[in-house]
Amino acid sequence: MNGLKDEHIPVLAAILAGQISLPQDGVMVDATIGHGGHSFLFGKQLGPKGVILGLDVDEKTIQRAQLTLKDLKCRVILKKSNFADIDMQMRQYGIEKADFILADLGFCSAQLEDEEKGLSFMQNMPLDMRLDKSLSTTAADIVNNSDEKSLADLIYKYGEDRASRRIARFIVESRQNEPIETTGQLSNIVCKALARPGRRWTKIHPATRTFQALRIAVNNELENLKILLDKSEDLLAVGGKIAIISFHSLEDRIVKYNFRQNADRNIYKILTKKPIVADRQECLSNPRARSAKLRIAQKINKYETTD
Ligand SMILES: C[S@@+](CC[C@H](N)C(=O)[O-])C[C@H]1O[C@@H](n2cnc3c(N)ncnc32)[C@H](O)[C@@H]1O
Structure with a gap:
């Protein structure tokens, strides 16, 4: 990426990039922008009409993401915000629906080293x-x-x-x-x-x-995740995809349950029957990848209320 000392290596990036392709004018919401590593990969698929909205609760990571994403052609909006407020942030920037919502949960390597x-x-x-x-x-x-x-x-x-x-x-x-x-x-x-x-x-x-x-x-990690998942169902465009990378079983269970419920309601198609995990090579080069689990779902229908 940018060769800085506390660089965060995005996990499962190659696999994820193989599963998601965005239209040139697509909209990606990166709910956990971190250092922007994942967003950079997808941002390269976007043209000047494409948008990345990146959120993070940590102001410091946003400064790092700005550096990582500065040369992309698409519009990049970075905002300090909890992803539980994803709907409010999208509305604020006039974004109605997303083609891709990504959350790479937990913390960056640099945050682990940060005394503060x-x-x-x-x-x-x-x-x-x-x-x-x-x-x-x-x-x-x-x-x-x-x-x-x-x-x-x-x-x-x-x-x-x-x-x-x-x-x-x-x-x-x-x-x-x-x-x-x-x-x-x-x-x-x-x-x-x-x-x-x-x-x-x-x-x-x-x-x-x-x-x-x-x-x-x-x-308040688990509650925030539940809120993000509940809101995402409505914020995704039909055909859009949601990908969540989790790092412990409590998170993974919540994601699995949400995707299943939405699949039962015929709103999502689950694209990962079992969570995708990192191969040996990635685990060796990036120890954080060892516990990472990736689940992806695609929105296939809108939820219609009958009253
Ligand atoms: C694993 S890092 C993301 C790394 C990023 N994918 C990259 O490639 O650089 C997770 C990030 O999520 C942020 N985060 C954790 N909980 C959050 C929440 N509820 N809302 C927004 N950001 C959150 C952390 O501050 C951290 O920067």
Whole structure:
């Protein structure tokens, strides 16, 4: 792309590009513009009458996307916005229907490294996790103020960690000594909670699930995704396609359910019976691709109300 140090490599890009072709005057809504890598690929298919509307909750990524997309021929509109407001943003720019809606969920590699975001358990940073700085609750607020049962429920529900009760107990005990303010502190507490004599961590870091749970809660990720999917059905042109790349099973389940429901109502045709995953080569060159799952559906009919 542009050779910058914190470059984000778009996942499943070649496969996606093989599945979607846009007309020259097509409209793409990239609900998670990030660094603009995916949009750049599709933007090359568009002529001067084509449009890309790119949304992101993180102002910083929008600046990066501007750089990536600056030489495209089509009109590029980039806006700081939650994709839950996709309908409002499309209306604001006079876009009635989209030929392609893409959401590549989660976060960019650069956001993981960004101290301000406070997402990483591999580095010591302030425990924040808000991708959108206008949100009011940080991960530190949750771990320092929630009661033990609510914490355990959250870690179980959004992290699917069976040791959630034990982790919550360790968090509550630890914060009695001092507030938990950094990702390093939280990571150490979770490691202690899960340590057993002779146990070695092989597949994933022990704090992975707890961090995932907090990030989902802080950013209201699952609710926003449901809203995006519900609204997209109406915002797609007939013949248009929606593609969602998810990174954990909670997200993937929501996408699968939405596509199935719309297929049952004869509104969508599901183009990916099973989610598309990255091949070995891509997983080796881009570790983020390992957990990526891509689902695509095409709108075949409008929903008609009979009254
Ligand atoms: C994996 S990155 C997207 C990368 C992008 N496809 C690219 O090629 O550069 C995910 C992006 O989604 C953004 N994001 C997460 N939740 C969002 C939401 N609810 N609304 C809008 N953007 C969101 C993040 O800030 C992040 O920039």
